[in-house]
Amino acid sequence: MPMPNAIIGHAVRGLARRTTDLVNLLSRDDADAAAVDAVLRAHGETDPLDVSSADVAAMRAAALRLRAVFTAPDTGAAADSLNTLLARSAHPPRLTSHGGTTHWHVHVDGHDDAPLGEWFLTSACLTLSLVLTDRQRPPGGVCAAAGCERVFVDTGSGSPRRYCSQRCATRSRVAAHRRSRA
Numbered sequence: 001m002p003m004p005n006a007i008i009g010h011a012v013r014g015l016a017r018r019t020t021d022l023v024n025l026l027s028r029d030d031a032d033a034a035a036v037d038a039v040l041r042a043h044g045e046t047d048p049l050d051v052s053s054a055d056v057a058a059m060r061a062a063a064l065r066l067r068a069v070f071t072a073p074d075t076g077a078a079a080d081s082l083n084t085l086l087a088r089s090a091h092p093p094r095l096t097s098h099g100g101t102t103h104w105h106v107h108v109d110g111h112d113d114a115p116l117g118e119w120f121l122t123s124a125c126l127t128l129s130l131v132l133t134d135r136q137r138p139p140g141g142v143c144a145a146a147g148c149e150r151v152f153v154d155t156g157s158g159s160p161r162r163y164c165s166q167r168c169a170t171r172s173r174v175a176a177h178r179r180s181r182a
């Protein structure tokens with residue numbers, strides 16, 4: 001099977017980071033509307049977002065369901081997880097420019113004013129699907145560092161990524177080194 005030549009574009013990388021930032025935030029017990037608002041703004045949202053506690057609850061449920069994609073053991077299982085989520089939640093793809101305020105892009109939520117939970121779940125599935133198809137690998141994983149449950153998206157072309165951050169990679173290397181000397 002030939003590998004696709006496409007390199008994941010800047011836009012998809014940005015969407016992938018937004019996806020993991022939200023999943024990681026919403027996996028914390030202290031995630032609230034202000035924190036969700038801050039992450040969305042850090043990723044370029046400018047509209048009045050009016051994130052409600054009901055939105056946070058729906059987004060938290062979405063984040064839990066998205067974890068199945070990140071814990072999938074192989075590409076086929078990750079694709080199955082994405083297909084299950086898309087079949088339950090996604091609408092037909094549609095193009096939007098949000099009334100001319102953004103560049104044209106694809107959404108699979110029901111409409112431009114869909115609830116944030118629906119928007120988050122469907123846009124995350126679309127992003128993770130693009131990453132999977134581009135690399136023909138699972139789109140990401142859960143950090144291998146002890147005690148870290150953070151997810152990451154793997155957009156690199158080298159060996160599969162194992163840690164959410166350089167900090168966790170270093171911490172794990174140091175711990176392994178200590179164990180080997182004990």
Ligand SMILES: [Zn+2]
Nearest residue numbers: 143148164168
């Ligand atoms: Zn980590």
